[in-house]
Amino acid sequence: MGFLNGMGSHDILEVIKVDLSGLAVIQHHVVTERCDDYAKRVMSESGWLTECLPTAANNSSIRITPVRQAHPFSTGADIDIPHAEFLFAANKMTGAWTVSELLRHVTAVEFGGRTFLKGGYHRSFARISATPTATVPSAVVALASNASVVLPVPTQPAVSAALTATADLSPFGRRAAVLRDFFTDGLFMDVNLRKRRYQLQVRSTWVPVDDA
Secondary structure, three states: OHHHHHHOOOOEEEEEEEEHHHOEEOOOOOOHHHHHHHHHHHOOHHHHHHHHOOOOOOOOOOEEEEEEEOOOOEEEEEEEEOOOOEEEEEOOOOOOEEEEEOOOOOEEEEEOOEEEEEEOHHHHHHHHHHOOOOOOOEEEEEEEOHHHOOOOOOOOHHHHHHHHHOOOOOOOOOOOOEHHHHHOOOOOOOOOOOOOOEEEEEEEEOOOOOOO
């Protein structure tokens, strides 16, 4: 927390220890190849802390390709990044726009009497996979503010009754899916996905604005 406070404003409230397998999930899929890459790194306590509660900024390599369009005139850049946890944001101290890599903490949020896994699905899946079956896959995670959680939309009474009758597996339903469901036969299926890479596509456009 001292490290985060020194970095400026953030949404982390505290660090808590949880049973990862019992966390309710908002994201209902994982890419098992990515989980396999993480498995050895998060198996030990020290490895988990280093990977999932970082206290140092990352400096991954990126590649920037300038982009210019004549009609309508615009400039920008295609920025190839190694993973999705990057932002194009203004530096509050200097005012300069930069490509910033997020700290990538494994985060949870509390809402509606439940604790949800917000960020770190692949690392959490890998940790559970590497934990002996008879052992509770507990780990420390960062508890974040729930301000960014999408609130459930109220449903019509008839729809609500129908969902309740089927135990409603939606994130805010009566029986929200939890991480251990990813390991229960009959509650998941394997699918083949197209391999993807990530890119930040930044564009700026000249626009005439009336000066009132």
